[in-house]
Amino acid sequence: MTGPTPRTVCITVDAEPDCPPYLWGWRGMDEAAPLLLDLFERTGVTATFFTTGDAARHAPRFVEHLVSAGHELGCHGMTHKAFPDMDVGEAEAEIEESTRLLRDFATVTSFRAPFLRFPDRFLPMLAARGYRVDSSRGKYKPSHWTPSAPSELTRVPASISSSWIRLPRPIRDPLVRSLRSPVVLFVHPWEFVDLRATDLRWDCRAGTGPGALTALAEVIRLLADEGADFVPIGSLAEGRSGSPSHDPPVGS
Ligand SMILES: [Zn+2]
Numbered sequence: 348m349t350g351p352t353p354r355t356v357c358i359t360v361d362a363e364p365d366c367p368p369y370l371w372g373w374r375g376m377d378e379a380a381p382l383l384l385d386l387f388e389r390t391g392v393t394a395t396f397f398t399t400g401d402a403a404r405h406a407p408r409f410v411e412h413l414v415s416a417g418h419e420l421g422c423h424g425m426t427h428k429a430f431p432d433m434d435v436g437e438a439e440a441e442i443e444e445s446t447r448l449l450r451d452f453a454t455v456t457s458f459r460a461p462f463l464r465f466p467d468r469f470l471p472m473l474a475a476r477g478y479r480v481d482s483s484r485g486k487y488k489p490s491h492w493t494p495s496a497p498s499e500l501t502r503v504p505a506s507i508s509s510s511w512i513r514l515p516r517p518i519r520d521p522l523v524r525s526l527r528s529p530v531v532l533f534v535h536p537w538e539f540v541d542l543r544a545t546d547l548r549w550d551c552r553a554g555t556g557p558g559a560l561t562a563l564a565e566v567i568r569l570l571a572d573e574g575a576d577f578v579p580i581g582s583l584a585e586g587r588s589g590s591p592s593h594d595p596p597v598g599s
Pocket residue numbers: 361363423427460461462
C-alpha cells in the first residue's frame with residue numbers, strides 16, 4: 348500500500364469558560380460542546396476533553412454524556428487561572444480540587460494547564476496524584492524548545508494552535524498534512540460560537556461559529572483519509588505499567 352504513513356492523532360477539547368481571560372461566559376459549553384460530541388460520533392473519533400473543575404460544575408450532565416460516549420476526561424485546572432501566577436499552595440489547591448471533582452465522573456490521568464503554561468516545579472503535584480500524561484506544552488511555542496525537568500509523566504505537546512484550524516483551507520490543509528505523529532490538535536467549545544462580530548483579539552474571533560465546525564470536520568476527514576488512528580491522549584502514557592498501549596510519542 349502506498350500513501351502517507353498513518354499517524355496517531357489526538358483530538359483534544361479544552362472544556363472551559365468562553366475565551367479566557369476575555370469573556371468568562373458559558374456559551375461554548377452550553378451551545379457548542381454538544382455539537383462536538385455529535386461530530387465525534389459521526390466521524391468515529393474518540394477524543395479527550397480537558398475540563399476545568401468550574402466547567403464540570405457548570406455542565407455536569409455534559410461531562411456525564413462525554414464519559415458515557417467513551418471519550419477521555421482530562422483535567423484543565425479548576426478555575427482556568429494561569430499556573431505561573433500561583434504559589435505552591437494555590438497550585439496544590441487548584442490541582443487537588445479539580446482532580447477530586449473530575450474523578451467523581453471518571454478515571455482522570457491526563458492534564459493540560461490553561462494557556463499551555465505549566466511550571467516544571469509543579470509537575471510532581473501531578474505525578475503524586477496519579478497523572479500519567481501532561482499536554483501543557485505546544486510545539487509552536489518557544490517554551491517547548493527549552494529543556495524540561497525529568498518527570499514520570501509522558502509529555503505530549505500540542506502540535507498547532509487551535510486558531511490554525513480556522514485558517515483558510517489552502518493554508519491549513521498542507522499544514523495539517525505536515526504534522527508529525529502523534530498529532531495533537533486542540534479546540535475550545537467557544538470557538539464554535541459565532542464571535543466574529545465581537546471586539547476580541549483577531550485570532551480569537553476569526554472564523555468562529557459554524558465555519559469552525561466545518562473546518563474541524565474537514566481536518567478530521569483529511570486525517571482519516573490518510574489513515575489516522577484517533578486515540579485519547581491518555582493512551583500515549585508510557586512506563587509504570589510497562590509498554591505504552593499505543594505507539595509512543597515520536598520526536599521532540
Ligand atoms: Zn484553556
